[in-house]
Amino acid sequence: MSNKPNTYSAVAEVAYKRVRRSRLQRVKLGLSKAPPTAWFGMIVIFLYIFCALFAPLLAPYGEAEIFPEPFAPWSSEFIFGTDQIGRDILSRMIYGARNTVSIAVATTALAFLIGGSLGLAAAINMSWLDQFLSRLVDVLMAIPSLIFALVLLSIFGSTVTNLILIIAVLDSTRVFRLTRAVSLNVVVMDYVEAARLRGEGLGWIMRREILPNILPPLIAEFGLRFCFVFLTIAALSFLGVGIQPPTADWGSMVRENASLIMFAQYDLKAGLTPLLPAAAIALLTVAVNFVVDWFLHKTSGLRDEQ
Amino acid sequence: MSNKKTTKNQSLLEIKDLKIEGFSDEFWHPIIKGINVKLQRGEVMGLIGESGAGKSTLGLAAMGYTQPGCRITGGSISFDGQELIGMPEHKKRKLWGTRITYVAQSAAASFNPAHRLINQATAAKIRAKISDEKSAKEDARELFKTLQLPEHNTIGDRYPHQVSGGQLQRVMTAMAMSPRPDLIIFDEPTTALDVTTQVEVLAAMKDIVKEFNTAAIYITHDLAVVAQMADFIKVLRYGEEVEQANTRIMLDTPEKEYTKSLWSVRSINKKEEKSDDIVLSLKNIDASYGGGIKVLDDVSINVSRGKTLAVVGESGSGKSTAARVITGLLPQQNGQILFNNIELPKTLRGRSKDQKRQIQMIYQMADTAMNPKQTVGEIIGRPLEFYLNLNANEKEKRTIELLELIELDETFIDRLPSELSGGQKQRICIARAIAADPEVIICDEVTSALDQIVQEGILKLLMKLQKELGITYIFITHDISTVKAISDEVVVMFQGKVVEQGLKSQIFSPPHPKYTELLLSSVPEMDPDWLSNLISSRN
Numbered sequence: 001m002s003n004k005p006n007t008y009s010a011v012a013e014v015a016y017k018r019v020r021r022s023r024l025q026r027v028k029l030g031l032s033k034a035p036p037t038a039w040f041g042m043i044v045i046f047l048y049i050f051c052a053l054f055a056p057l058l059a060p061y062g063e064a065e066i067f068p069e070p071f072a073p074w075s076s077e078f079i080f081g082t083d084q085i086g087r088d089i090l091s092r093m094i095y096g097a098r099n100t101v102s103i104a105v106a107t108t109a110l111a112f113l114i115g116g117s118l119g120l121a122a123a124i125n126m127s128w129l130d131q132f133l134s135r136l137v138d139v140l141m142a143i144p145s146l147i148f149a150l151v152l153l154s155i156f157g158s159t160v161t162n163l164i165l166i167i168a169v170l171d172s173t174r175v176f177r178l179t180r181a182v183s184l185n186v187v188v189m190d191y192v193e194a195a196r197l198r199g200e201g202l203g204w205i206m207r208r209e210i211l212p213n214i215l216p217p218l219i220a221e222f223g224l225r226f227c228f229v230f231l232t233i234a235a236l237s238f239l240g241v242g243i244q245p246p247t248a249d250w251g252s253m254v255r256e257n258a259s260l261i262m263f264a265q266y267d268l269k270a271g272l273t274p275l276l277p278a279a280a281i282a283l284l285t286v287a288v289n290f291v292v293d294w295f296l297h298k299t300s301g302l303r304d305e306q
Numbered sequence: 307m308s309n310k311k312t313t314k315n316q317s318l319l320e321i322k323d324l325k326i327e328g329f330s331d332e333f334w335h336p337i338i339k340g341i342n343v344k345l346q347r348g349e350v351m352g353l354i355g356e357s358g359a360g361k362s363t364l365g366l367a368a369m370g371y372t373q374p375g376c377r378i379t380g381g382s383i384s385f386d387g388q389e390l391i392g393m394p395e396h397k398k399r400k401l402w403g404t405r406i407t408y409v410a411q412s413a414a415a416s417f418n419p420a421h422r423l424i425n426q427a428t429a430a431k432i433r434a435k436i437s438d439e440k441s442a443k444e445d446a447r448e449l450f451k452t453l454q455l456p457e458h459n460t461i462g463d464r465y466p467h468q469v470s471g472g473q474l475q476r477v478m479t480a481m482a483m484s485p486r487p488d489l490i491i492f493d494e495p496t497t498a499l500d501v502t503t504q505v506e507v508l509a510a511m512k513d514i515v516k517e518f519n520t521a522a523i524y525i526t527h528d529l530a531v532v533a534q535m536a537d538f539i540k541v542l543r544y545g546e547e548v549e550q551a552n553t554r555i556m557l558d559t560p561e562k563e564y565t566k567s568l569w570s571v572r573s574i575n576k577k578e579e580k581s582d583d584i585v586l587s588l589k590n591i592d593a594s595y596g597g598g599i600k601v602l603d604d605v606s607i608n609v610s611r612g613k614t615l616a617v618v619g620e621s622g623s624g625k626s627t628a629a630r631v632i633t634g635l636l637p638q639q640n641g642q643i644l645f646n647n648i649e650l651p652k653t654l655r656g657r658s659k660d661q662k663r664q665i666q667m668i669y670q671m672a673d674t675a676m677n678p679k680q681t682v683g684e685i686i687g688r689p690l691e692f693y694l695n696l697n698a699n700e701k702e703k704r705t706i707e708l709l710e711l712i713e714l715d716e717t718f719i720d721r722l723p724s725e726l727s728g729g730q731k732q733r734i735c736i737a738r739a740i741a742a743d744p745e746v747i748i749c750d751e752v753t754s755a756l757d758q759i760v761q762e763g764i765l766k767l768l769m770k771l772q773k774e775l776g777i778t779y780i781f782i783t784h785d786i787s788t789v790k791a792i793s794d795e796v797v798v799m800f801q802g803k804v805v806e807q808g809l810k811s812q813i814f815s816p817p818h819p820k821y822t823e824l825l826l827s828s829v830p831e832m833d834p835d836w837l838s839n840l841i842s843s844r845n
Contacts, residue, residue, distance in 0.1 A: 190675040196654065197633055198692060198742075199662040212679035 034294055041290030048284055052098040059091035064246035071260065074269045081273055084256055092248040093277060099243060100250050101284070103164060104230040110168035111229070112222060115175025120206045122176070123183035124192075134180070137173045145170045146235060153241040163242060167232055171225060178221055182214040216299035223292035227285045234281050250277035316387060318488055318521050319345040319368060324381035326363055326372060326545075337363050337376065339545040347488065348519040352536030352553065354527060354568070356757040357728065360545040361525045365491045368523055369406050370398050386488065403430030407482035411494040413474040417466040424462025427481040436485055449480040452517075453510040471621075472503030476510055483514055490515070490522045496531060500620035500784055501828040508534055508830075509841050527757045529568065530830035533557055534837040541565050553834050568758065569832075574765060574791040578810045581610040581794075584644075585778050586632070586665075586746055591641035593631050601627045602638070603802040609746065614772065614779040616793035616810075618786065618825065624802040625782045629748045632780070633667055646745075663693045666739040670751035672731035676723040682709075682734055683719040689742040708737045712767060729760035733767065740771060746778045753788060765792050786829040790814065798822050 021029065034042075051058060060079075061067075065087060072082040080089035122130040140148075149166055156162045186192065187210065195209050236242035237251025245252065257274040264271020321343040327334040338360045345351055353361045366372060370383055370390030383390040385406065390398065402408075407430075410416045417426060427449075428442040437445070443462070450458035453476040466474060475495055482490050492511070496504040512535060515522050524535045532539060532553075539556045541548040541564070549562050560566050586609040593602040602624050609615045617625045630636040632643060634654035643650045645664065651657050669675035676685055686705045690696045696704060706716045712733040723731060732752060739747050749768070753761040769792055771777060783789060789796060789810070796813040798805040800821045806813060818826065827840060 190669045190671065191677045193635070194667065194669070194675060194738075197635070197662065197667055198689060199654075199657075199659050200692070208680075209677055213677070 030298065037290040038294035041287040041294070044283060044287035045291065048097055048101060048287075051094050052101050055094050055098045059088075059094040061088040061091040063092065063095040063248050065091070071270075073267065074273075080276060081270065083253070089253070089257075089273060089276065092253060093250070093280060095248040096250045096253060096277060096280070099247055100230065100233060100237075100281075103160060103243065104226060104233055107164045107168045107171070107229045107233070108222060108226045110164060111171040111225065112175050112218070114168060115172030116179045116218065117206070118172070119176040119179025120183055120210060121202065123180045123187050124202060124205055124210070126187075130180075133176065137176050140170065140173045146232065149232065149236060150239065150241060153236065158241045158244055160243065163233065163236070167229055167236075171229055171232075175221065175225065179214070179218065182217050183210050186210050186213045216295075220292050220296045220299075223288050223295070227288050230281065230285065250281050253277040317344045317384075318347045318386055319343060320382075320384045321364075321368065322382045322384075324364070324367060324383065325379045326360070326367060326376055327379050328363075328376045334377070337545050338367070340381065341542075341545075341547055343368070343540070345489070345521050345523070347521050349538070350515060350522045350524055350536045352532035352539040353523060353525045353542065354529060354532055354539060355542035355548075356527065356759055358544075359542040361527075361542055362493055364542070365493050365523055365525045366408075368489070368491060369402060369408065371402075400434070404434045404436060404485045405487050406489045406491070407485065407487045409475075409478050409482045409490065409492045409495045411497055413478045413495075414466065414471060416478065417474065419466050422463055422465060423469070423477050427462065427477060427484055430481075431485045434485065442484070446480060446484055449483055449514075450477070452514060453477075453480055454506060455480075470503075472499050472507055475499060475503075475507050479507070479511055479514065483518065483520075486518055486520075488521060490520055492522060492524045492526075492535075494526050497526070497528070501786065501830075502620055502824060504531070504830070505828045505837070505840065508837060511535070512837065528830070529758070530832050530836075533832050533834050534830060541568070557832055557834065574762065574769075576614070576769060576792050576794070578794045579613060580809060581613050583611040584608050585611040585646060586780075587644045588628070588632070589642050589644065591628070591631055591638045591643070593627055593636055593638045595636070601802050602631065605641075605799075605802070605804055607797055607804065607807060609778060609780060610795065611745075611778055612772065612776045613794040614781055614792055615795045615797060616781045616783060616789040617797045617799060618783060618789055619799035620784055620825075622801070623799040625799050626750060627802075628799070629667070629750055629780070629782055632748060633665060634662075659693065663689075663742045664745045665748065666742050666744040666746070667748045667750065668732075668735050668739050668752050671755060672728065672735050673723070675735050676731065676738075678723050680722075681719065682721050682723075682726075685723075685734060686737050686741050689738060693742050704741070708741055711740070711771070712737045713763075727760075728756055729763060732756065732764055736764075736767065736771070740775065740777070744777065746780065748780045748782065750782045751784070752781075754783065754785060761788070768792065786826060798825065 055063075067078070067082055067086040067088065069082060070084050070086045072078050072086070074081050078088050078090070080093070082088055083092070118133055122133045149170055152166045153162060156166070192205060192209050195205050200209075233242055234249075234251030234254070237249050238255045240252075240255065242251055243249035254274050254277050260270050260273050261275070262271075321341065323340045323342060324338055325336065325340055326338040328337045329335075341360075341364060343351065343364075353364065355361050363373070363376065367378065367383060368385075370385070370393060372378060378391055381391070385401065390401075417423070424443055424446055427446045428439070431437060431442045432439050436442075446462060447459055450461055455461050455473055455476055461469065461473070461477075469477070479495070495511070496507050499507060508531065514520075522535075524532060526532050536553050538550060538552050540550040541556075541562075543564055548564050549556075549560070551561075556565070557569075560569055588605055588607045591602050591605045592600055594600050605624070605628060607615070607617075607628070617628065619625050627636065631638050634650070634652070634657055637652035645661065650661060654662070683702070683705055686708055687701045690701045690704050702719075705719060709716060709718055714730065714733060718726075718730070718734075723734070726734065735752075752768075753764050756764065765788065768779065772779065779792075781789070781793060793810050795808065796810050797807045798813065798819075798821065805819050805821050813822065814826070827844075830836060
């Protein structure tokens with residue numbers, strides 16, 4: 001360390017400068033260190049997205065194409081057989097990826113938009129707005145959400161828009177609480193006070209000062225919330241108020257073919273049929289959770305370069 | 307009790323050619339590069355140097371301990387004839403807390419908030435079965451008395467949050483003393499305290515070390531403090547020993563250039579200038595948080611244009627609250643603030659953009675004053691764009707000018723705050739404040755978290771900027787030597803009231819009001835006899 005000057009100089013003060021890496025390099029570095037579970041999760045999610053995007057090309061038959069034989073057994077013509085009115089199960093499962101996943105993504109995104117922005121605003125404002133929103137959220141959360149969603153869907157009708165709006169609003173309560181809680185730790189920082197003193201508006205403080213600092217827990221929550229939304233939609237569809245026929249959807253497919261499970265003692269394959277869409281739901285949920293776990297593990301550590 | 311087998315010729319602690327490395331950025335970097343220490347029973351060694359010099363690492367190594375991410379790569383540490391390097395953990399644990407004890411910098415962060423003080427102070431002793439619970443507590447109460455803690459018989463039954471910071475630091479010293487150790491390591495034990503409290507804690511520690519003939523290592527960056535405590539001083543820099551000498555010799559005739567530069571830090575002395583041009587004036591301000599107790603009570607302060615006004619007082623005196631009222635963060639209940647003879651609206655919301663621009667603020671903790679996700683360029687660039695509407699090119703040009711003004715260069719523009727040292731961070735905060743081209747800058751304890759040598763750099767920079775740009779500073783601090791160094795005028799505050807205001811020379815020359823007298827006499831001086839003289843004169 002002979003290059004250290006003997007007198008004091010501000011530029012020469014000891015500080016540790018990280019290696020500069022481009023975004024692509026950082027992504028590559030991150031991926032190269034991902035555990036096998038995360039890889040599994042990412043591959044599964046990728047396959048689902050692929051199915052959703054290219055459903056018309058991948059599916060052997062149309063989404064609502066009806067064939068003469070209902071409850072057909074597994075065969076080379078209908079790989080997983082047909083359902084109660086003679087539609088090809090495999091085709092409907094591939095289309096189901098498109099419908100169910102896209103509705104779940106849209107709902108989660110909307111829930112984050114509502115809950116996230118209100119949570120940030122409440123944390124920054126800290127007065128009547130915070131009180132009002134927090135109590136409102138308490139009231140909403142006091143009502144069991146599945147039953148509440150059932151009631152609202154019966155009142156307003158089961159259209160896709162209503163489904164997205166209602167579940168998004170109900171789920172935004174949890175996003176609100178998380179965002180508010182993590183923002184409160186950041187709001188007390190001097191740099192937020194400095195921005196306020198400068199005269200910055202609410203929007204700037206929300207987007208530029210606070211949001212970048214609370215992003216990791218929010219992204220992780222997005223993954224988890226997506227799973228819950230997905231399951232809620234499937235449950236609602238199973239109960240008959242979710243996605244309506246003839247649109248293919250995994251939740252309603254389980255319900256429509258549920259009676260087949262009783263035939264498992266005669267034909268094992270027929271008994272498995274209603275479990276296929278359920279397995280599709282389960283697999284995606286597990287895959288998303290694996291990826292979220294890895295992400296949380298990565299961001300919870302303070303060092304991101306090791 | 308402990309088996310004191312040491313013969314007279316053998317040192318209590320002997321560290322030979324110690325080397326320690328720390329892990330960062332995928333490599334091992336040397337932190338301590340071959341240091342020797344010899345400490346006899348009853349001796350106090352002062353360890354000084356700036357941050358990153360390896361003081362704390364060496365202090366911990368004297369216990370045979372290294373922080374996670376560090377490893378000892380060479381040398382030997384021998385305590386009372388036993389080699390600590392390579393000693394099994396369970397044997398070391400028998401020494402720790404009984405024969406070697408440690409007093410940490412932040413007592414508030416080191417106590418468990420869920421247990422009563424006396425239980426924590428006696429835990430190590432009881433665990434080591436040195437004495438039973440009853441006599442250990444009896445002894446702890448005696449120590450509390452020696453350390454001049456109030457209500458020494460019952461204070462131990464309180465929880466950490468029920469006593470003040472200075473009291474907590476003394477309880478921690480009592481905890482360290484309670485097993486009558488052979489060696490105590492003090493790691494900056496008074497840095498977080500007010501000067502008036504610091505004196506009491508120092509006096510108590512000095513007495514107790516003498517009384518029990520304990521050896522101690524005293525780590526600090528405050529030279530005046532180490533002058534009171536240590537028998538000899540070791541100066542460290544970059545993990546190497548610069549020099550070591552008896553305290554008196556070291557203070558009078560330091561040999562090395564670096565040591566001399568450390569000693570000269572307190573030599574800045576700005577010539578005071580008088581001015582009648584008032585830029586900002588507080589008139590009869592009352593303020594409180596949530597309508598409770600008055601934190602500011604009838605406070606009137608005048609600030610002269612282009613000059614430095616120092617506001618001094620200990621914690622709780624209302625000096626930071628005054629800053630919050632001036633900036634509009636805390637609307638006052640009574641009184642008015644005049645800026646260039648125009649009344650400022652009470653709330654931040656009511657003030658115009660230009661009024662906000664005119665008063666800027668620099669914070670104590672530069673770490674939390676900068677968004678960790680924004681680069682230096684963004685941090686300094688924002689006020690330029692926000693107040694002065696500069697476009698991208700002008701902004702970058704001005705940012706580089708500002709960086710040069712604060713003695714950094716354009717290579718810093720894409721760094722994140724985590725890639726800056728403490729002094730550099732504070733410089734960036736200064737640049738952000740001057741970027742707005744303000745009339746007044748409020749500096750809230752801006753140097754108190756920094757090493758002396760870095761402090762000096764920051765103070766010189768602030769004075770240079772004042773000369774060049776004619777900025778007015780309101781300098782809030784509890785450090786009297788800083789006040790002496792840079793102020794023109796001084797306001798002394800105590801319990802929300804202004805004790806006195808006047809030119810520096812008036813405030814620092816007698817006769818003083820009672821509180822000012824106490825405050826001024828508590829500032830440590832670079833004289834090894836200062837503390838003993840002060841204590842005897844106060845008694």
